[in-house]
Amino acid sequence: MLRRTGSRPWDLVAALAVTSTVGYGVMFYAFAIFLTPVARDLGAGSAQVTAALTLAIVVNAAAAPLVGRLLDRYGGRWLMTGGSVLGTLTVLAWSRVESLPALYAVFACMGVAMALTLYEPAFAVVVSWFDGRSRATALLAVTVVAGFATTIFSPLAGLLNEWYGWRQALVVLAVVLGTVTVPLHLLVVRRGPDSAHPPKTGAVGDALRDPAFWLLTGAFVAQSGAVYTLALHLVSYLTSLGHPGPFASLVTGLVGVLSVTGRLATTGLQRRWPAATVAAVMFTVQASGAALLPVLGGTAAGAVACVLLFGIGYGVGTIARPVLFAEHFGVAGYGAIAGAATLPIALMTALGPLGGAGLEQTAGYTSVMVAVAVLCVVAAAALTVHHRRIRAVLRNVPRKTPTSQG
Structure with missing residues (x-):
């Protein structure tokens, strides 16, 4: 059952489903499309470029415990909004990198943005609003919609890469990321009625x-x-x-x-x-x-x-x-x-x-x-x-x- 009556919790689910879709699509799945052209332009091997995403995932995992405690204490609104802004800036910075060290620095920052905006914080916010079967339904709704991230953004990134090249394609994707996720996190995400229970x-x-x-x-x-x-x-x-x-x-x-x-x-x-x-x-x-x-x-x-x-x-x-x-x-x-x-x-x-x-x-x-x-x-x-x-x-x-x- 819902912890609080009204339509706001389901509006929240819809917003997080959209932001998770765009976040994963731009910050994660688009990487596969740009892997080859980035490696070519930087004069690097695919393993060296893939190491940037590896670094982002490691930073994401390392930041997750702290982000979780902050979510329990302060809720997701400002953390997820800040993460969306950081994600937008890092994708823009990615479009301008000229060396492997710069790429790694950008993706280290992107790992923090991932920890603040993707599934784990979204799930924490949803859990704070829902109980029982409604919670399972809400979590499923977020993951079902976000499951289309690769379906939408892999072809989109591929077309943008064909039309404009990978650098300008990333600028377009950064604009999409910021335009969609920042206002939704800022205006819709709210702290749930109940605090998380200690383990x-x-x-x-x-x-x-x-x-x-x-x-x-x-x-x-x-x-x-x-x-x-x-x-x-x-x-x-x-x-x-x-x-x-x-x-x-x-x-x-x-x-x-x-x-x-x-x-x-x-x-x-x-x-x-x-x-x-x-x-x-x-x-x-x-x-x-x-x-x-x-x-x-x-x-x-x-x-x-x-x-x-x-x-x-x-x-x-x-x-x-x-x-x-x-x-x-x-x-x-x-x-x-x-x-x-x-x-x-x-x-x-x-x-x-x-x-x-x-x-x-x-x-x-x-x-x-x-x-x-x-x-x-x-x-x-x-x-x-x-x-x-x-x-x-x-x-x-x-x-x-x-x-x-x-």
């Missing part, structure tokens, strides 16, 4: 001693590495197979459409089957898409088919992770426990694309696709083991039987 004492320590924590964390570490590595290298890989740049950008945009479909399907299937099983199946489908891409990706139809297979599981981790952690550890202490899992997941999100770039330079893109498929299989296997352990524990719980009468 249960000892919850994190108990979780770290539970093998389930490491199975779940390991699953989402592997899946995060797979999805972000493929997302950042898909355009370059498709063009290396001989596909035109606009086609590669358009096909990459399909990932966003399928991520929305996957989130909706996962939410519906979890009503009939265990969440771990549903996510494991989705991750296995992803593995097949990545593994088949080197075989079938040379044709337009084959490339589309493989991207569709991979894309169906792209957004599943966003929905499945909170469900599985809450399901196993409960609500009390959930924030602290989920936060403990965030660091390795964020590190893999950062290092996966960088590792993919290094692997591409040494062994070729086929090896990158194989590595992505293996990571998806590892994620599916970890969730399967977790589910079987839970079933085994439940089977060993003694059932009460009627006592016999003499």
Whole structure:
């Protein structure tokens, strides 16, 4: 149920859905489109340029705990508004870089902007306004809309790059980012009626001693590495197979459409089957898409088919992770426990694309696709083991039987 009556909370959800879409589209997904031209103009390798985004993700993860405490204390209005302004300025600065050190400095600042504006602060604001089923619906609404970020901004960035070059394209995207996100965060975001509850004492320590924590964390570490590595290298890989740049950008945009479909399907299937099983199946489908891409990706139809297979599981981790952690550890202490899992997941999100770039330079893109498929299989296997352990524990719980009468 809503914590407070009135339409404002759902207006807030709509605003955060839009700002998350634009924020991810400009500050994250557009990077894949500009990777090759930026590397060419700076005289650098793809791994060196990809390291800039890696740095932004690491800074984002490092800043997240402090941002979370500030959100609990002050709410999201001014923090998210300031993050939107900072994001706009950093994208403008990105359009003017002339060296790798300048690129890295810009993306370090962009990491702070990400921590202040993307999913984590948006989720914190939504949670402060909603309870129970309404909370799940609100969070799903934000992620479903934001799932279109790559669908919208990968083709848009590709077209802008074709028309104006990457520098002027970034100026246009910075204007879009500032025009949309700054006023929405400033005028719509408000602090929720209730303060966040502190985590249960000892919850994190108990979780770290539970093998389930490491199975779940390991699953989402592997899946995060797979999805972000493929997302950042898909355009370059498709063009290396001989596909035109606009086609590669358009096909990459399909990932966003399928991520929305996957989130909706996962939410519906979890009503009939265990969440771990549903996510494991989705991750296995992803593995097949990545593994088949080197075989079938040379044709337009084959490339589309493989991207569709991979894309169906792209957004599943966003929905499945909170469900599985809450399901196993409960609500009390959930924030602290989920936060403990965030660091390795964020590190893999950062290092996966960088590792993919290094692997591409040494062994070729086929090896990158194989590595992505293996990571998806590892994620599916970890969730399967977790589910079987839970079933085994439940089977060993003694059932009460009627006592016999003499």
